[in-house]
Amino acid sequence: MRIHIQNAPDDPLFAITGLQWDEAAACAGAARHSLTIAETKESLAAALAAAEALIAPPAALAAPFPPAPHLRLIFCTTAGVDVLAPFTHLPPHAVLVCNRGIHGEKAGDYAIMALLMLAAHMPALLAAQQEARWEPRYSSPLSGRRLTIIGLGPLGAAAAARASAFGMIVTGLTRTGASHSPCAATLPITALDETLAATDFLLLACPLTPATRNLLDRRRLSLLPSGAGVVNIGRGAVLDEEALADLLDAGHLGGAVLDVFAREPLPPDHRLWRTRNLVLTPHISADDPATYNPRTLDRFFAALAALACGAPIPNAVDFARGY
Amino acid sequence: MRIHIQNAPDDPLFAITGLQWDEAAACAGAARHSLTIAETKESLAAALAAAEALIAPPAALAAPFPPAPHLRLIFCTTAGVDVLAPFTHLPPHAVLVCNRGIHGEKAGDYAIMALLMLAAHMPALLAAQQEARWEPRYSSPLSGRRLTIIGLGPLGAAAAARASAFGMIVTGLTRTGASHSPCAATLPITALDETLAATDFLLLACPLTPATRNLLDRRRLSLLPSGAGVVNIGRGAVLDEEALADLLDAGHLGGAVLDVFAREPLPPDHRLWRTRNLVLTPHISADDPATYNPRTLDRFFAALAALACGAPIPNAVDFARGY
Numbered sequence A, B: 001m002r003i004h005i006q007n008a009p010d011d012p013l014f015a016i017t018g019l020q021w022d023e024a025a026a027c028a029g030a031a032r033h034s035l036t037i038a039e040t041k042e043s044l045a046a047a048l049a050a051a052e053a054l055i056a057p058p059a060a061l062a063a064p065f066p067p068a069p070h071l072r073l074i075f076c077t078t079a080g081v082d083v084l085a086p087f088t089h090l091p092p093h094a095v096l097v098c099n100r101g102i103h104g105e106k107a108g109d110y111a112i113m114a115l116l117m118l119a120a121h122m123p124a125l126l127a128a129q130q131e132a133r134w135e136p137r138y139s140s141p142l143s144g145r146r147l148t149i150i151g152l153g154p155l156g157a158a159a160a161a162r163a164s165a166f167g168m169i170v171t172g173l174t175r176t177g178a179s180h181s182p183c184a185a186t187l188p189i190t191a192l193d194e195t196l197a198a199t200d201f202l203l204l205a206c207p208l209t210p211a212t213r214n215l216l217d218r219r220r221l222s223l224l225p226s227g228a229g230v231v232n233i234g235r236g237a238v239l240d241e242e243a244l245a246d247l248l249d250a251g252h253l254g255g256a257v258l259d260v261f262a263r264e265p266l267p268p269d270h271r272l273w274r275t276r277n278l279v280l281t282p283h284i285s286a287d288d289p290a291t292y293n294p295r296t297l298d299r300f301f302a303a304l305a306a307l308a309c310g311a312p313i314p315n316a317v318d319f320a321r322g323y
Helices: A018-028 A041-048 A106-120 A122-130 A155-167 A188-195 A242-247 A293-309 B017-029 B041-048 B104-119 B124-132 B154-164 B191-195 B242-248 B293-308
Strands: A003-008 A036-038 A053-056 A073-076 A094-098 A146-149 A169-172 A185-188 A200-205 A227-234 A255-258 A278-280 B001-006 B032-036 B051-057 B071-077 B093-098 B146-150 B169-174 B185-188 B201-204 B227-233 B255-259 B279-281
Touching: A003 A041, A018 A036, A018 A293, A036 A041, A036 B279, A053 A185, A053 A293, A073 A185, A073 A293, A106 A122, A106 A155, A106 A200, A106 A255, A106 B104, A122 A255, A122 A278, A122 B279, A146 A155, A146 A188, A155 A169, A169 A188, A185 A188, A242 A255, A242 B104, A278 B124, B001 B041, B017 B032, B017 B293, B032 B041, B041 B051, B051 B293, B071 B293, B093 B293, B104 B124, B104 B154, B104 B201, B104 B227, B104 B255, B124 B255, B124 B279, B146 B154, B154 B169, B169 B191, B185 B191, B242 B255
Parallel strands: A003 A036, A003 A053, A053 A073, A073 A094, A146 A169, A146 A200, A169 A185, A200 A227, A227 A255, A255 A278, B001 B032, B001 B051, B051 B071, B071 B093, B146 B169, B146 B201, B169 B185, B201 B227, B227 B255, B255 B279
Antiparallel strands: none
């Protein structure tokens, strides 16, 4: 099969190498493919004239999409494909597959770190450190605190498992509300309003879709009890960033840890850089460079195998649902 | 029995109240004691003329110790009693008991938070946030990293349990080297030098004694591999703070999280406030205000019961050992 890998330009950390391909292909018993690897827009267009499968980051899949008459599989190297919606620019004869499932362990570590930091008042303590102020603020352990997680995909599930091991009382909110074992309760997202009022920590771990965009608007964020904490490892536009900043600056919310933003990179003059009791990180919560490419390629080969035998392709994107 | 509680002056968060006493005494079935509670030095001296048992923070137990002819039990409200060494000023007819064992859960949460922060390069990311710089630094999960813990008392044991649940490979170093289940290995402290060379993260959780003072001196800290991280939740003087700051500023060590310092409060002009890749907190890692006093009083009553029936008193301080 003719396969093309399009890497992001100047990205030594996450660019897929020929060596990584060879190792993954050998592991999958799939050595007889014809492979091209490139970085430039022109190389992509040239490769797509013949390619049957494409591996690429979302930026390379943006409109306009070059003619790709033989393309059957588009494997996006990120889990979120929101920037490609509504997907109408993609060739209709190709299946879009997302890279869902490789981010859980790292994201679970980040989520529990963020919750521990909020419970320990670290945002205020870090601000005090900046000004050399010795101002003890004491706190209780995570155990017994009420955590609400929106989205129980790989990220939310990893966070739920960690949090429940720390004794947190975890409520999961999902589209369907289907039960999920590490959660004390799982409810459909329609129960959001009443759940927020009984939440000590809110963790956003859902994809960005028409149904989740601005889900945590000003009204809903205001339903969180005084002193509550917010963590976002999903997508920035799921919450109203201005409203969150207002609630933090006013002292209604106790703190927040954000790894994702409506606009990335966050512009240097954005108010979130200096919002009170807010810790922000530059979208690093879920990507482990030591394992990212090997796991990505393993999933690509699994998708290819399913395609070859006509089986359902894991992580094929449902365009209507948006993930 | 005549019992006196000496609270620290102006400490509403941790001052033991009459209500807390009544609840703990009822729980222990020990309601027939005669109790005094005070804060001033003069009140302590007056109470000690008659008191048979004393509950007090270490500052109230410093030399000179007022005459206390009837005193049989001194219950120190902290776990560390290093500031009272060599203990020669205390009345020889009273047993000194420390408050060991109530800090584990909170300290375990803090320790794993600190390790997660170091693994995620949070010190560097927090510095970037201060300057509104979007500079992603990626990292791998904690799983598989080598953690060395010095001291497996309640703090070290709680950290070991948490870290091993995250898949870390934990080596414990103690006086005796007796085996300890969450650790992959437990070694006597004499194996320190060779263990440091194979350490990704070093966690100090031991008491300050003549044997541990400056244990992590400049030579030993330099044995840590490049990029290693250091966490201290024990006592500041266990490590050479100047040497640690030099190794951090030079970029040899990857980061550090310190909650304890040789001098507390840390003076505003101390270099640690501004050392590179260092997060510091004001000795808050182990004290949970929601449970501190009830658990303290439970332990006091256990000590009192042991004293009354001539049984060995839990957490009686061994003056030669220093804890």
